[in-house]
Amino acid sequence: MSDELRRRLRQAAAAHRPDRERMLARVERGMTAAGRTPVPRHPGRAAPWLRVAGATAAVAAVLAAAGYGASAVLDDGQGRQVSAAPPVHSTPPNGPRTEDGPRTEDGPLWSDGSVDPHSNDFWAQSNVTLKAADSLTSLVVELRIARTEGVRPTGAWRTLPPDEFVFTTEYEDGFLVYRWRLKRGRTVPAGTHVFAGQYDHARGGRDAGADTYTASARSGGEPAVVRGDFARRSR
Template identity: 50%
Template sequence: MTMQRDVHGELRARLHEAAEAHEPDRARILARIERGMTEEVRGRSGHRATLPPAFGWLRVAGATAAVAGVLAVGGYAVASAVKEEAPPQRKVAVSATPTPSPEATSRPPAFPVDPDPEPSSPVESREEPSSPPAQSPSASASAPAQLPADAGVEDGPLWSDGSVDPHSNDFWAQSNITVKASEQLTELTVQLRIAQTGGVSSTGAWRSLPEDDFTLSVGEQDGFLVYTWVLKEGRTVPEGEWVFAGQYDHERGGRDAKDDGYAATARAGTEELSVAGDFAAQDDDDSSEGDS
């Protein structure tokens, strides 16, 4: 099928070139026609006949029309031969542009509303004081107020104790304040004072009561690193035993905590309470006598 199309295409091309190159000599054709007609008249009469001018022009016009007809038929034949079949037209289906509906209009996403966070529960215990994550203290804008340090370790329903955590090492330490309340407290402020013995700097703090119930401030005052926890207004401390801890770096080697101290003030009902103490190591012999 492809070879046949190539042969036809070559033939059409050659015919087309021959038709374009052919230039008919109209004057010569007319002269031959006129000469033939003259000879025909001579053969009939035996002498040359003179044609009227009008009749001569009619003959010339007729001959011209005949030549034009021949040329037209020839051109039509050549054009038919070189005419290529036009490929069938194909219709392309074009879908109309859809009109956006109101539902398809883009809208900002609706963000889900987070539920109110549940208050943190006291998961720390005195038996593992160094396990809770450290809380980054906020720097105090002003020097922390010093709580009275002349009170005893117990005042009515409030009891306290201070100790250096056994997990402390040659570069880091944690001091714990334990507070016991036999009644609900509506006010409570706890303060820890760490003497600057060299290289002392805060590394964090925590408490076993809910974090959101207290504000914490840390600052330097009179050669001490001071941590202060204040119970927020409207919050309460239930009965129980609670721990407040301050963590800090210090110079290499064993650190003496004899100058460290703590103090706390509280309210139980209408009663104002206050306790204070230090971090001196307890004598085992004294403890044995007290137990006996």
């Protein structure tokens, strides 16, 4: 921290004059709502913790203006700490965070996600289509349906034999997640395979823009990972 910034911090803390009446009124309203007796006011003298809180806010403003992200923390003289968190930025300092884009081809594996055309105003089916140029010795397919209004699972299927996979459905981080895991010792033959998740949703057309899928596989000892959304692609 530069000497100039230290000087500005000291000046901000020393010069700040909190609006005592307004702050005390807010505290009294909160204590009354909680059933506690408000602390009597003493004219002309602000409570120590009010002075500290006001000075902390002023220091935090200086830190924000200087581009520092750390919180300002001061002691109120009674063993307690008053902290002023830095402002929340709608865009991270280093620019917007972005997820990796779709990668629909990797090695022998190709993929596509699409909403089934037989979906209707109350129900939908999302299809993950995989094309394997070679046999796969391991495979995990994950379909993530954003939990928009009314979304709940109603079923799932795959074109491969059901006893070849361990299948689970769960809610996770705001998504309805369908997961198919190839059992140990089983293989997926080369060819085209479909994995589908079915679900109800609120009446009307549903936006699938936040839905995603991922498929992780191994073929000939080499890993392959594909992922995408539900904008139809062709091959």
